[in-house]
Amino acid sequence: MNNNSIPFLMELNENQIIIRNTVRDFCEKTIRPVYMQFDESQEFPMEIMQQLGELGFMGILFPEQYGGAGLGYVEYALIVEELARIDPSISLSVAAHNGLCTNHIYQFANEAQRKKYVHDLATGKKIGAWGLTESSSGSDAASMKSTAQKVGDKYILNGSKNFITHGGVGETAVVMAITDKDKGKKGISAFILEKGMKGFIVGKKENKLGMRASETVQLTFESCEVPAENLLGNEGEGFIQAMKILEGGRISIAALSVGLAQGCLDACIKYSKERKQFGKSLSEFQATQFKLAKMATEIDAARLLTYKAAVLKDQGKPNTKEAAMAKLFASEIAEKCASEAVQIFGGYGYIKEYPVEKFYRDVKLLTIGEGTSEIQRIVIARDFLK
Ligand SMILES: Cc1cc2nc3c(=O)[nH]c(=O)nc-3n(C[C@H](O)[C@H](O)[C@H](O)COP(=O)(O)OP(=O)(O)OC[C@H]3O[C@@H](n4cnc5c(N)ncnc54)[C@H](O)[C@@H]3O)c2cc1C
Secondary structure: OOOOOOOOOOOOOHHHHHHHHHHHHHHHHHHOOOHHHHHHHOOOOHHHHHHHHHOOOOOOOOOHHHOOOOOOHHHHHHHHHHHHHHOHHHHHHHHHHHHHHHHHHHHHOOHHHHHHHHHHHHOOOOOEEEEOOOOOOOOOHHHOOOEEEEEOOEEEEEEEEEEEEOOOOOOEEEEEEEOOHHHHHHHEEEEEEEOOOOOEEEEEEOOOOOOOOOOEEEEEEEEEEEEHHHEEOOOOOHHHHHHHHHHHHHHHHHHHHHHHHHHHHHHHHHHHHHOEEOOEEHHHOHHHHHHHHHHHHHHHHHHHHHHHHHHHHHOOOOOHHHHHHHHHHHHHHHHHHHHHHHHHHHHHHHOOOOHHHHHHHHHHHHHOOOOOHHHHHHHHHHHHHO
């Protein structure tokens, strides 16, 4: 196993500290007071997303000439992590908008497509969706059934997509469909779709366990007419493009997991000092201290893996295995932290007035979305067995 990388320590620079503090401040003032309302109603927090756009957080990774903030994956991870400490649901929406839809267009579009689509997405004027998953193809994404047939100067799309984040509120979507079924993975292409295109039908909105403010919707394409100029790259490149996009996406889900786990720890430290039983605060019991120490240690390890992957990505170095390791480890420790947090809160952990109840529901998505834990293990093993 080739391992030229060693664990490293990293100091945030002045700009990164300003960014982190800006997100923290925004979360406290704008998100904390309202996030439970959005969770209860499953309403998409459009106004908050627009405010995040004004701060540059809807176009984190894209150059300023396209309306973006011109930042890298370290800053992206910092922003997603900080948002998730307060509301993982808004954090997920920011990650999906930046890392999936907008990044797919930015990475693989020609100049005309970039000019037409990236600016509105990067400024938060429009929300982006990204459609790979179908009802019969999840982890095995290449077994999709949606088709795109070229007819004159259009592609005619037929099929459907499942679990699409921002499928309803999104005005721009990147969708993968088969252009040549004989070529397997190499017969899949990617297209930019716009809301309102003939045959682009927004279906059922899912009623979810967690991440409830982040809209999840089914999409259907019934002879949907997409201009041929909306093909991203060349025919047959869509699947490999999607896999590259998911590689970056894993870093953001890892960061989201770290943030969620940190949110759990923060809440537990505060609560365990306040809550008294047997004449002592919970934090005085060694059993509680051991739980907190384990959480803190695992969060630090997850953070190191996450920022290692982000640094490698920013340096343009291979990071497939590192991003998968970060996503796998961080999402699994976040799950453990959320469960332990409810335990530390006792009965109050089960009640919606206390923050860990929501963390406990939100966290489950993280070992599933953008590649399940099982798929991350396959990606990691494949890397050193090749
Ligand atoms: C809230 C939410 C938001 C989402 N947003 C989007 C989005 O915006 N765009 C999009 O395209 N998709 C999205 N998804 C879909 C998500 O990426 C898939 O749910 C995920 O990839 C898993 O696919 P699946 O649900 O079909 O599960 P399946 O693939 O059916 O897997 C079921 C189980 O089998 C296991 N499994 C499958 N194959 C193997 C194998 N080879 N070896 C071992 N175990 C295996 C899995 O790990 C899992 O435990 C979203 C999902 C959710 C819930």
